[in-house]
Amino acid sequence: QAERARTADAVMQRTEANVLALSDRIEAKHAAAAAEAARVAAEERRLKFEQMQLAAGEAVVEATRFRELRDGKRQDCERRQVSGLQQAQTDDANTAKLAAARQRVIGLRQQQHTTLQRQYDKQLASASQQATLEHTALLSTKQTAAARRRQQEEAQHTQHATTAYKPFNGGHTTMQARLQALAAGQEL
Numbered sequence: 001q002a003e004r005a006r007t008a009d010a011v012m013q014r015t016e017a018n019v020l021a022l023s024d025r026i027e028a029k030h031a032a033a034a035a036e037a038a039r040v041a042a043e044e045r046r047l048k049f050e051q052m053q054l055a056a057g058e059a060v061v062e063a064t065r066f067r068e069l070r071d072g073k074r075q076d077c078e079r080r081q082v083s084g085l086q087q088a089q090t091d092d093a094n095t096a097k098l099a100a101a102r103q104r105v106i107g108l109r110q111q112q113h114t115t116l117q118r119q120y121d122k123q124l125a126s127a128s129q130q131a132t133l134e135h136t137a138l139l140s141t142k143q144t145a146a147a148r149r150r151q152q153e154e155a156q157h158t159q160h161a162t163t164a165y166k167p168f169n170g171g172h173t174t175m176q177a178r179l180q181a182l183a184a185g186q187e188l
Contacts, residue, residue: 001116008112012105019101026094030087037083045072 048068 001119004112004116008108012108015101015105019098023094023098026090030090034083037079041076041079048072 049065052065052068
């Protein structure tokens with residue numbers, strides 16, 4: 001029983017550890033994706049800025065810069081919205097997975113508890129039945145031995161009563177009659 005309980009605890013701990021490891025990996029991937037998106041956005045802004053400087057005139061540079069900044073801000077806003085939505089969906093999925101894993105662990109614990117309880121009840125019933133059988137057998141043996149002893153005592157008593165010396169009816173016995181009874185093996 002202790003072995004099964006340790007096995008169940010080990011399975012539960014492995015499941016929880018796997019869930020935590022999965023959660024950590026997902027968070028690391030999200031952080032890496034966010035860093036990569038920030039790096040790409042910075043690179044795009046830098047490239048646009050360099051292109052802008054290469055433009056022919058100052059006015060063209062200014063107009064292009066304003067337009068690119070406006071478009072870049074809009075694109076950044078859209079990217080943040082999409083990224084936030086994806087992050088929220090991923091977080092919801094992770095939360096659902098964690099909840100499902102917890103429910104599985106709770107179900108396993110309940111199932112193990114029920115199984116252990118049933119096994120304990122069976123063993124208790126078996127031990128009780130075995131003790132009752134042993135007690136009955138011991139009692140029967142004692143009763144049989146007591147009956148045999150009574151029979152032996154009764155047989156000895158009967159034998160003693162038949163072989164014992166019985167004086168003559170109607171008078172005193174003489175010393176001669178007693179000696180003859182002793183010689184015949186009769187008890188006095």
